[in-house]
Amino acid sequence: GESVGLHLPTLSVQEGDNSIINCAYSNSASDYFIWYKQESGKGPQFIIDIRSNMDKRQGQRVTVLLNKTVKHLSLQIAATQPGDSAVYFCAEKKAAGNKLTFGGGTRVLVKP
């Protein structure tokens, strides 16, 4: 069935390096994508979103890239910090749909 999934369950990165978290989606009808960050024991926190009419969107230290040709979404975190250690989820929504579909999550571990 339609799904959103992540390639890597755990990503270990050195403090100060850049992190790249990948997400594949299979529903070509999706037109809205979101990245959330979830720290242990807390609710997911919105990071950045992108609509399907865009290829790239930048925020503070984060960039989301959307490749509709291969149905791939990525989140880049620049100069990764210890506070970036968390689980990151991608989510998709179909055009005119009411629900988000979440991927399984990638854990990012930042090494000092």
Next chain:
Amino acid sequence: DGGITQSPKYLFRKEGQNVTLSCEQNLNHDAMYWYRQDPGQGLRLIYYSQIVNDFQKGDIAEGYSVSREKKESFPLTVTSAQKNPTAFYLCATAGTVQETQYFGPGTRLLVL
């Protein structure tokens, strides 16, 4: 989470007991959602409400019930019919179902 409050933070349920989880928001959002998260997994939609006095089943509604009598409140009842209720329950809100969802801090439900 900001204007989204979930209580209690931890909840214990005895066998055969119904329990109700609270979600309150002061963001004036029309849409509200309940998700379930199991350890190491993504989020699964239980119920959602687009507007007061309306709600729709999500992907795993069996064993749960909701009400939406007020815009600010969307309580979730975990009934005795839910045989595996132990999970982290997350409430989310959005201006409308077309807009970004923001999450509360969550309630962890444990079975005694």
